[in-house]
Amino acid sequence: MRDFEQGPIRPPSEAGSLLVRLSRNCSWNKCAFCPVYKGKKPSRRKVREVLDDLDAMKEMFGDRPQTVFLQDANPMILRPGDLVQIIRAVRDKFPGVQRITAYARSRTLARRTMQELEMIHEAGLDRLHVGLESGCDQVLDLVNKGVSRAEQIEAGQKAKQAGFELSEYVMPGLGGKELSERHAVDTASALYAIAPDFIRLRTTAVIAGTPLAEMQDQDRFKACTELGLIKETRLFLDGLQGVKTRIESDHILNLLMEIRGDLPRDLPSLLSICDQFLDLEREKQWTFILARRSGWMGSLEHFLQADVNRELARQVSISGTSDEELEELCARLRMRMV
Ligand code: SF4
Incomplete structure (x- = not known):
């Protein structure tokens, strides 16, 4: 077997999904928060190599993908x-495939002509996942995203005009404390202008070894507090008034996993989920946060059930622990999740 x-x-x-590699690593590779391809050289694979891979995958998986x-x-x-050529080959080789998806950098998409994008979509690429991360120029500069708000x-x-189904990733907390409000407001307004099919939330974690961790050590980046992340998320959601999209909180780093629904219909209930948390007394907020960060509490709704709440209050004692100590503990717990 090949x-x-x-x-x-x-x-x-x-x-x-069947994973088909067209390019290696990241053609930009300079985002300050991203550990994924650091130290690895980007390259495009030859069409012939990818077509050979498709033959080998066909032998192994048949028509199952x-x-x-x-x-x-x-x-x-x-x-x-x-x-x-590659997308057509995937479609020919695996006629049962219902969807082909790819990541895409905004800068690359902005540089493609409408004709090129339409041609790629018509060949059979259905869905694009774009790491918007922020719609705020100051935040994009801070984290060296290599793209402007206007290009995003x-x-x-x-992408929408060419017919792609579009997912945009957003990173709550990416502007740190200093740019938190600008990040929320400008990101929401950028998404208002784009109107993607999906908005996906992925809370910022400062990962050891990344340029963002170095910036934090040098006091050039001050991470949002846990409470600040929820306040920022509420401000961001509030800015999505009038946007028709689906929002998904589908990453373990997000505190409020139930921020998911169809906008504009579900926006009031999503805002009220944030308010439910923000209205809790300090002890309960921290009990929930610690339970989430430890991975044993799935949702705020579950936490708010009286018996769960009582049991957690019995097990988790934060009396005598300062907010700063709890923030440090949560930062360490977050690191375990990435
Ligand atoms: S986040 Fe930035 S560096 Fe990481 S893969 Fe995406 S574009 Fe590349």
Whole structure:
């Protein structure tokens, strides 16, 4: 049986997908928060290599794959004609495939012509996942995202216009304490302009060894508090008034996993979930946060059940522990989750 090449990363929603590697690593690789491809050189794979992989995958999996994810961080970096050839080959080889998805950098999308994007979509690439992270220029500069707010909006609008189903990732906390409000407000307004099909939340974690961790050590980045993250999330949601989209809180680093629903219909209930948390007394807020960060509490709704609450209050005592100590403990717990 022949071997084939696959990359390390795919979105959670692509857990059951066949992973087909078109490019290696990340063509940018400079985002301060991102540990994934640091130290690894980016490269485009040759069309012939990818076609050979598809033959090997066909031998191994037959007609079983139903969804396909194109790797790594930015396969849109391939020449549009090459991309079209590979996507058509995936469709030919696996006729049962219902969806093909890829990550895409906004900058690359913004540089593609509408004709190129339409051609790629018509060949059979259905869905794009874009790491917007923030719609605020100051935050994008701070974390060296290598793209401006204007390019992010242009890229998103072009992707939608070309017919792609579009997911935009947002990182609560990415502006730290200093830029928290700007980050929330500008990100919401950028998404208002794009109107993606999905908004996916992934809370910022400062990961050891990344440039962001170095910035934190040098006091150039001050991470949001746990409470600040919820306040920021509420402000962000409030800015999504009038946007038609689906929001998903599908990452373990998010405190409020129940921030999910169809906007604008579900927006009032999502705001009230944030308010429920913010209205709790300090002890209960920290009990919930510690339970979430330790991985044994799935939702605020569960926590608010009287018996769960009583049992947790018995087991988790924070009396005599300062907010600063609890923040440090949570930062360490977050590190275990990434
Ligand atoms: S976040 Fe995405 S674009 Fe930025 S370095 Fe990581 S993989 Fe590359």
